[in-house]
Amino acid sequence: MAKRGSGKNGKKTVWTVLAVVSVLILIVCGVSIARQVIQIQQQRQLDGEMSQIARPSQDPSATPVPTATPDPSAAQDPSASPTTAPVAQEIDFDALHEQNDEIVAWITLDGTVIDYPILCRPEDDAYYHTHNVKGQEAVAGAIYIQGSYNSTDFSDFHTVIYGHNMRDGSMFAALHKFEDEDFFNEHDTVVIYTPTQRLTYTIFAAYPRDDAHLMRKFDYSSAEGRQAFLDEIATHTDGHFRDVELTTDSNIITLSTCIGSADDQRYIVQAVLTEAAPVQG
Numbered sequence: 001m002a003k004r005g006s007g008k009n010g011k012k013t014v015w016t017v018l019a020v021v022s023v024l025i026l027i028v029c030g031v032s033i034a035r036q037v038i039q040i041q042q043q044r045q046l047d048g049e050m051s052q053i054a055r056p057s058q059d060p061s062a063t064p065v066p067t068a069t070p071d072p073s074a075a076q077d078p079s080a081s082p083t084t085a086p087v088a089q090e091i092d093f094d095a096l097h098e099q100n101d102e103i104v105a106w107i108t109l110d111g112t113v114i115d116y117p118i119l120c121r122p123e124d125d126a127y128y129h130t131h132n133v134k135g136q137e138a139v140a141g142a143i144y145i146q147g148s149y150n151s152t153d154f155s156d157f158h159t160v161i162y163g164h165n166m167r168d169g170s171m172f173a174a175l176h177k178f179e180d181e182d183f184f185n186e187h188d189t190v191v192i193y194t195p196t197q198r199l200t201y202t203i204f205a206a207y208p209r210d211d212a213h214l215m216r217k218f219d220y221s222s223a224e225g226r227q228a229f230l231d232e233i234a235t236h237t238d239g240h241f242r243d244v245e246l247t248t249d250s251n252i253i254t255l256s257t258c259i260g261s262a263d264d265q266r267y268i269v270q271a272v273l274t275e276a277a278p279v280q281g
Helices: 002-054 072-076 093-099 173-179 181-186 223-234
Strands: 103-109 115-119 158-162 189-193 197-210 252-259 262-280
Touching (some): 002 093, 002 115, 173 181, 173 252, 173 262, 189 262
Parallel strands (some): 158 252
Antiparallel strands (some): 103 189, 189 197, 197 262, 252 262
16 A cells, blocks of 8 residues: 555656646746747837937928039930939938947838848947847847948948848848739839938849858959859749849849748848939938
8 A cells, every 4th residue: 555655646746846847837938938029029119219310300491402413424424323413311320320330321121111220240240130229139139231241331242231030020021021923013122321322222133042141152352253143143033033234343232031931041132223322411
């Protein structure tokens, strides 16, 4: 009888331990989920705050930016910039730099919620993968470029801009909208504001690809390397494409984000610079 009782007590102990462990796991998971929810809410609040800082209310009495008289000779020159007249500066970089002087630009993407500062920490390419615009650790990170590979004035032949694919639709999750052919056909514009320019890009491709580091894969210092990059784009057929002229002298941006169901793949949207305007004011 004693042995039977001992066996029952042992089983009860095991079930008690399992129950306690299960409860602890539920608590840990609950805390983790709650933390992520709080971070997402904080991120939304931060995004709204940065937008308000970036676009202060305009003074209606402010002097309008003068429009330059077109130069007929420039219009006849096919190599001339599509836009030479200055435009008003829509982003208050002075105010943004009071928050973080590593804000190098601002990006907006037609038809999406993407309207964010772009950051760059030259000495740490991965910093903004895990930190927000305030420099706080955050699952959403920030939109960023890698200073080891790209110039902060977006003058490179190819610039890669990174952002997380957040479940709440923030950051670069909206890139996945371009998986829909109708959406791709109806939205073709990316605008990047820098302290000195407004850069307008035309989207020419949106497709999934492997997670190869695109800035390491090709030698952009040579015309042959740049052409190899352009040729490689043409090999992708599982996506949507727009007929836009691309040359080894183009300025191309790649917006890159994760694919939730495939850790070894990325979804990218690519665009080419079609208008560059100096800003004033």
